[in-house]
Amino acid sequence: MVRTEISLFLRNVPGELGKLASLLGEAGVNIDALTIQDASEYVQELFKARGKSLKRIAPAASYGSMQKDSADYALIRLLVERTDKAIDILSKEGYLFDILPVIALEIENRPGTLAEITRKFGEEGININYVYGSALPRGKKSLFVFCPENIELAARIFKD
Numbered sequence: 001m002v003r004t005e006i007s008l009f010l011r012n013v014p015g016e017l018g019k020l021a022s023l024l025g026e027a028g029v030n031i032d033a034l035t036i037q038d039a040s041e042y043v044q045e046l047f048k049a050r051g052k053s054l055k056r057i058a059p060a061a062s063y064g065s066m067q068k069d070s071a072d073y074a075l076i077r078l079l080v081e082r083t084d085k086a087i088d089i090l091s092k093e094g095y096l097f098d099i100l101p102v103i104a105l106e107i108e109n110r111p112g113t114l115a116e117i118t119r120k121f122g123e124e125g126i127n128i129n130y131v132y133g134s135a136l137p138r139g140k141k142s143l144f145v146f147c148p149e150n151i152e153l154a155a156r157i158f159k160d
Helices: 016-026 039-053 060-070 083-092 113-123 151-157
Strands: 002-011 033-039 075-082 099-106 127-132 140-148
Touching: 002 016, 002 083, 002 140, 016 033, 016 075, 016 083, 033 039, 033 127, 033 140, 039 075, 075 083, 083 099, 099 113, 099 151, 113 127, 113 140, 113 151, 140 151
Parallel strands: none
Antiparallel strands: 002 075, 002 099, 033 075, 099 140, 127 140
């Protein structure tokens, strides 16, 4: 149901994800779900949002520099079994990270199930900021992680 997602930036170079996964694995922290995207996509979306609101926190030249630098990083989002332990490890190793509540649902792995779930979000007027998930072929369950705009309402809807 409501889980804590950890998001962090990793240098976009070979071996960084392996280093992170090794740190967590050696500490007995299992990764339940993970998604990676080029950080420049994330930064570009921030720039678009800032442009719409006209709120700038830095001079325009700084934005261009940030956009260029962001291509050197990847945005990682992950759910782990032992969040507190993972946070301790990341802190000790000097990673910069953030945590956010998300809705994690184990759903039936059959056609139409994702449509049913996302329809519930829509019927309640809850926008989904992003989603990721997966299932094994011929597996009975899928794990999908939703980041809704209204976590409290979403948690009530999917309580069962």
